[in-house]
Amino acid sequence: MPELNVIREKTLMREWSRARRYQGETVALVPTMGFLHEGHLSLIRTAKSVANFIVVSIYVNPGQFAPSEDLSTYPSDLVGDLRKLSDAGVDAVFCPADLYLSASGDDSARHSGDAVSQSEGNSCVEDGNRDHETWVRVEKLEKGMCGASRPVFFRGVATVVAKLFNIVEPDIAVFGKKDYQQWRVICRMVRDLDFDIRIIGADIVREFDGLAMSSRNVHLSPLDREKALSIYESLRKAKVAVEGGQRNCQELIALTKKTISEAGGKIDYVEIVEQQSLKTAEEIVCPVVLCVAAWFGNVRLIDNIELNI
Amino acid sequence: MPELNVIREKTLMREWSRARRYQGETVALVPTMGFLHEGHLSLIRTAKSVANFIVVSIYVNPGQFAPSEDLSTYPSDLVGDLRKLSDAGVDAVFCPADLYLSASGDDSARHSGDAVSQSEGNSCVEDGNRDHETWVRVEKLEKGMCGASRPVFFRGVATVVAKLFNIVEPDIAVFGKKDYQQWRVICRMVRDLDFDIRIIGADIVREFDGLAMSSRNVHLSPLDREKALSIYESLRKAKVAVEGGQRNCQELIALTKKTISEAGGKIDYVEIVEQQSLKTAEEIVCPVVLCVAAWFGNVRLIDNIELNI
Numbered sequence: 001m002p003e004l005n006v007i008r009e010k011t012l013m014r015e016w017s018r019a020r021r022y023q024g025e026t027v028a029l030v031p032t033m034g035f036l037h038e039g040h041l042s043l044i045r046t047a048k049s050v051a052n053f054i055v056v057s058i059y060v061n062p063g064q065f066a067p068s069e070d071l072s073t074y075p076s077d078l079v080g081d082l083r084k085l086s087d088a089g090v091d092a093v094f095c096p097a098d099l100y101l102s103a104s105g106d107d108s109a110r111h112s113g114d115a116v117s118q119s120e121g122n123s124c125v126e127d128g129n130r131d132h133e134t135w136v137r138v139e140k141l142e143k144g145m146c147g148a149s150r151p152v153f154f155r156g157v158a159t160v161v162a163k164l165f166n167i168v169e170p171d172i173a174v175f176g177k178k179d180y181q182q183w184r185v186i187c188r189m190v191r192d193l194d195f196d197i198r199i200i201g202a203d204i205v206r207e208f209d210g211l212a213m214s215s216r217n218v219h220l221s222p223l224d225r226e227k228a229l230s231i232y233e234s235l236r237k238a239k240v241a242v243e244g245g246q247r248n249c250q251e252l253i254a255l256t257k258k259t260i261s262e263a264g265g266k267i268d269y270v271e272i273v274e275q276q277s278l279k280t281a282e283e284i285v286c287p288v289v290l291c292v293a294a295w296f297g298n299v300r301l302i303d304n305i306e307l308n309i
Numbered sequence: 310m311p312e313l314n315v316i317r318e319k320t321l322m323r324e325w326s327r328a329r330r331y332q333g334e335t336v337a338l339v340p341t342m343g344f345l346h347e348g349h350l351s352l353i354r355t356a357k358s359v360a361n362f363i364v365v366s367i368y369v370n371p372g373q374f375a376p377s378e379d380l381s382t383y384p385s386d387l388v389g390d391l392r393k394l395s396d397a398g399v400d401a402v403f404c405p406a407d408l409y410l411s412a413s414g415d416d417s418a419r420h421s422g423d424a425v426s427q428s429e430g431n432s433c434v435e436d437g438n439r440d441h442e443t444w445v446r447v448e449k450l451e452k453g454m455c456g457a458s459r460p461v462f463f464r465g466v467a468t469v470v471a472k473l474f475n476i477v478e479p480d481i482a483v484f485g486k487k488d489y490q491q492w493r494v495i496c497r498m499v500r501d502l503d504f505d506i507r508i509i510g511a512d513i514v515r516e517f518d519g520l521a522m523s524s525r526n527v528h529l530s531p532l533d534r535e536k537a538l539s540i541y542e543s544l545r546k547a548k549v550a551v552e553g554g555q556r557n558c559q560e561l562i563a564l565t566k567k568t569i570s571e572a573g574g575k576i577d578y579v580e581i582v583e584q585q586s587l588k589t590a591e592e593i594v595c596p597v598v599l600c601v602a603a604w605f606g607n608v609r610l611i612d613n614i615e616l617n618i
Contacts, residue, residue, distance in 0.1 A: 014505060022331050102500055133449045134467075134501030140442045158443075159502070166503040191411055192443030193468070194475040196323060 004085060005092040010167045013094045017055065017169050026051040029170035031161060034058040034095075035075040036084050039205040039213035043174045044088050046202045051172050056085055057094040057164055062124035063132075064156030071124050075218050099163055100125050100132040123152040136162050136193070138185045141278055145181050145291055146302065149268050154185050161186055165195055173197055178204045178212050180289055180304045184278055204303070206232065212303045224296040230263030231292055235305040238290050242307050247284045260294050268293035268300060275306060284309055313394060314401040319476045322403045326364065326478050335360040338479035340470060343367040343404075344384040345393050348514040348522035352483045353397045355511045360481050365394055366403040366473055371433035372441075373465030380433050384527050408472055409434050409441040432461040445471050447494045447501070450587055454490050454600055455611065458577050463494050470495055474504055482506055487513045487521050489598055489613045493587055513612070515541065521612045533605040539572030540601055544614040547599050551616050556593045569603050577602035577609060584615065593618055 007013045017027050028051030030043045040056075047054045058081060065071035078095070085093055125132050135155045141147075142154035165173070175183045183201045190199055205213045210232035211225070220228060234256040246252060249272040256270045273280055275287045284307060291304040316322045326336050337360030339352045349365075356363045367390060374380035387404065394402055434441055444464045450456075451463035474482070484492045492510045499508055514522045519541035520534070529537060543565040555561060558581040565579045582589055584596045593616060600613040 010503060099503075100501075132501050134445060134447045134498045136443060136445055136502070138443045163501075163503045166505065189443045192409075192441050192472075193445070194319060194408075194472045196475065 004082065004090060006082065007092055007094050008096055010096065010099075013055075013092070013096075013167050014169060016092055017053075020053050021169065021171065025053055026171040027053045027055060027168070028172040028174060029164065029168045030054065030056045030174050031164055032056060032058055033060045033074065033215065034081050035077055035215040035218070036081045037213045037215065037217075039176055039178065041084065041088055042205045043176055043202050044085075044090060046200060047172065047174045048089065050200065051170075053091045054089070055092045055094055055168050055170065056090050057096075057168070059094075059096055059099060059160070059164075061099070061156055061160040062128065063100065063135075063160050064150075064153050065124045066150065066152050067122065067124055067127045069150070070216075073219070075215055094164075094168060098130075099160060100128075100130045102131065123156050125156070135159050136189060138188050138192070141181065141185045141188055144273070144278060144280075145269055145271055146293060147181070149293065154182065157182055158185055158189050162189065162193070162195075165197060170197055172200060174200045174202055176204065177201045177306075178214070178303065180291060181278060184276070210236075212301070214301060216299050216301065219297075219299045221297055224264075224299065227264045228294075228296045228299075228301055230260045230265055231294060231301060231303045233263075234259035234292065235290060235303060239305055239307060242284060242309065247309075249281050249284065249288075252284075252290065256290065256292065260292070265294040265296050268295060272307070313391065313399060315391065316401055316403050317405055319405065319408075322364075322401070322405075322476050323478060325401055326362075329362050330478065330480065334362055335480040336362045336364060336477070337481040337483060338473065338477045339363065339365045339483050340473055341365060341367055342369045342383065342524065343390050344386055344524040344527070345390045346522045346524065346526075348485055348487065350393065350397055351514045352485055352511050353394075353399060355509060356481065356483045357398065359509065360479075362400045363398070364401045364403055364477050364479065365399050366405075366477070368403075368405055368408060368469070368473075370408070370465055370469040371437065372409065372444075372469050373459075373462050374433045375459065375461050376431065376433055376436045378433075378459070379525075382528070384524055403473075403477060407439075408469060409437075409439045411440065432465050434465070444468050445498060445502070447497050450490065450494045450497055453582070453587060453589075454578055454580055455602060456490070458602065463491065466491055467494055467498050471498065471502070471504075474506060479506055481509060483509045483511055485513065486510045486615075487523070487612065489600055490587060493585070519545075521610070523610060525608050525610065528606075528608045530606055533573075533608065536573045537603075537605045537608075537610055539569045539574055540603060540610060540612045542572075543568035543601065544599060544612060548614055548616060551593060551618065556618075558590050558593065558597075561593075561599065565599065565601065569601065574603040574605050577604065581616070 028047035030047050060074050136158040147154050187199050238252045238256050253270045270292050272288050272290050275289050281288045287308045289304050289306045293302045337356035339356050341349050369383050445467040456463050496508050547561045547565050562579045579601050581597050581599050584598050590597045596617045598613050598615045602611045
């Protein structure tokens with residue numbers, strides 16, 4: 001079992017990675033927000049199959065949470081996470097304190113906020129009086145689905161991933177396809193900004209009963225957890241309908257919404273979009289993905305299923 | 310005299326740079342839009358004083374031009390540029406054809422434009438039906454001064470520089486302080502996105518008579534070129550006034566505007582801002598910079614002077 005290096009400083013993380021890459025080894029990064037479950041471990045196994053060294057980052061990114069969202073209650077368990085990562089044969093864990101605080105001592109910059117107008121949307125980064133002001137915007141892909149109900153979300157995701165890429169400098173990075181739109185946003189960012197990093201999308205991992213694994217599942221009451229099974233049930237019903245010849249997206253969406261609503265879920269969105277562009281599909285004439293976001297109690301869950309005809 | 314490598318492909322450029330960096334050598338990048346003058350050569354000399362290998366990029370970036378601006382008439386002279394770079398002892402020139410076209414063959418992405426709403430401002434990249442959609446926004450620093458009259462400018466600058474950084478992967482990059490706001494935008498982007506690149510700001514180089522060197526100077530008529538000397542004259546007058554005890558920025562700005570207007574220049578802006586934050590100053594109580602943009606005929610010129618008390 002290799003030793004698990006726990007690294008908290010950006011510069012030490014970069015040095016660790018470069019020491020390996022400059023010798024011709026490959027490094028894969030698995031970015032996470034911690035509270036690790038079998039879904040994360042699956043990403044790590046994927047990473048291990050394609051790279052010599054594995055870095056897992058654990059960082060609950062305030063840049064992707066609006067002040068109204070659940071940053072403060074996002075679950076964490078660092079001790080448990082480190083044990084799981086050690087058991088999984090991970091080489092390094094990057095768990096920084098705050099990625100948005102500058103170490104430059106550039107004090108005058110801290111006063112720049114009132115010089116010009118406010119940005120259109122605020123995350124917990126702006127809310128916290130940090131002086132970070134650079135954001136990566138994937139302007140089209142960021143807008144629909146989760147971006148519609150969480151306006152600062154993908155701006156925050158793309159930005160923190162760009163930061164992690166510049167700190168870890170990996171050859172490969174692995175993202176879960178449960179966060180389908182996130183995966184596509186990252187792919188597009190990597191292509192558009194010329195990061196020399198191969199992005200791998202890994203399949204969704206589900207509980208024994210079909211619920212997609214998520215750190216937020218822990219917040220579900222037993223009753224809501226039961227109701228939440230309707231999400232995967234609705235996705236499977238849609239897949240069966242498509243296999244039976246259904247091509248009309250409105251009807252598939254109605255079927256999906258009905259299944260979830262009848263179980264007691266509150267729909268955020270149900271959409272069928274093209275797999276690469278995330279463009280809304282009317283009829284299924286190319287590979288699409290059916291994406292769902294719904295609330296059960298105070299917990300917002302997302303899930304999806306690729307429909308390849 | 311070392312051989313000048315002319316590199317057109319992203320992957321070859323990155324390989325060239327890595328081959329040197331992985332052996333412990335340092336690489337400095339000097340990004341330019343070509344039509345090189347003594348100002349650029351000064352940046353190259355600065356780069357040579359701090360790094361073992363020098364890369365100069367020549368790329369007229371459509372991402373920083375609005376369709377109404379002078380992209381099509383921006384001057385170029387690649388043959389002359391290569392001779393100057395060879396004479397200057399530059400090691401590699403990166404002159405890509407189009408940095409916004411993807412080589413991925415990701416055709417479905419080309420249709421994503423109509424899926425969601427348009428971006429707030431358009432550059433010549435969107436205008437040209439490329440499918441690039443990722444932009445780096447330095448949200449506060451990008452808004453004032455040149456950003457007010459050129460809304461897509463700093464978005465385009467930050468984005469293309471991020472791309473160049475990811476392609477060349479330099480240790481150091483050198484920017485001219487004539488483009489003062491641009492230099493600060495890049496510094497902030499590097500800090501906020503954790504690029505491991507040292508940014509050097511190099512002093513303005515002037516013609517014998519004080520006109521700041523600029524590729525656009527070639528478009529000035531002889532009469533307008535004479536009138537344009539009023540810019541540096543106005544900056545020097547303001548500096549003398551500050552040395553004489555003047556601390557009121559409105560009065561200094563009025564003095565500056567008067568000098569340029571009386572010579573026949575059309576003011577775009579005259580501002581006095583703090584050097585780091587670019588926050589508007591009312592009284593000079595810390596290091597500031599007096600920034601000017603003005604039109605002479607069809608040519609927009611910028612210049613500035615640091616005022617350190």
